[in-house]
Amino acid sequence: MTDSQTIAKILTESLTYLLKYRNQTVVIKYGGNAMTNDKVKESILKDILLLKTVGIKVVLVHGGGPAIAELLDKYQVESQFIKGLRYTDEQTAHLALTALAGAVNKTLVQDLIQLGGNAVGISGIDGKMIEAQQLSDELGYVGKITNINPALIEQIVSTDAIPVIASAGIGRDGQIYNINADTAASRIAGSLKAEQFIVLSDVRGLYADYPDEESFIEKIALTELSKLVSNGKITDGMIPKIEAIKYAMEEGLGRAVLLDGRVPNALLLELFTDKGQGTLITS
């Protein structure tokens, strides 16, 4: 078969999937660790643009842990994580917002536009999209999400632009909170009643005994997941991801996928082929 015949065959075969996902909402959480390599980032953003171009309602929610860490370092502010969440004092809250809603958010928008698409960058503060209150005294200004107002996201989705959302929240009193991006993304996916929630990270997916390759999990149901959590097999940054997915599933989310953003075209392979790539979590 010639190259062009192969391309035509692939396009024809993808028709089933294109029809399946057209007009469906797909929320993608893009973690900061899968942003640090420019090639990986370009591949992810190209996939996201392709999804939008074929009529999928794509919503991008991003983190930026490494960018926050870099800014904190610059200002010599020490940072510590408690169960995967960053202790956030006033200065940390300010710098986290500066990094996430500033450079990270706007660079993603810039990149999507440079690649030929369109995007609108906002944070959870805009339009009171993510309402929050203090999660605990222990964590300072880390927010617990009390409500999601999805109207602004829906408005952007109805245009040619992809909403690019930085995780931050606002209290009733106007206090700004630092919100873990996995939590923000899963709650947004739940509130939009998304058909797919995809978490892009720098790990292949979920392991029953991380990092033992043999223990990689292709598919797991929510009930089994709870057992892994209580057995202490999920640690660090994986804790908020799993907690977030569990919560969103209790709210009605049907399935979520933990995907390795470092794999070229991971999103296309996941959505447009039979063979899933990462770990599929079902409700």
Ligand SMILES: Nc1ncnc2c1ncn2[C@@H]1O[C@H](COP(=O)(O)OP(=O)(O)O)[C@@H](O)[C@H]1O
């Ligand atoms: N059971 C597990 N399976 C997979 N990863 C795990 C597990 N437990 C802990 N982790 C850690 O969670 C990390 C992913 O979370 P994180 O670094 O916060 O990603 P991101 O910045 O993309 O949100 C992995 O790189 C791994 O070190």
Ligand SMILES: CC(=O)N[C@@H](CCC(=O)OP(=O)(O)O)C(=O)O
């Ligand atoms: C409360 C809390 O931990 N907030 C996170 C927000 C960014 C984030 O979640 O970024 P990743 O997705 O890259 O990890 C933080 O300060 O790092």
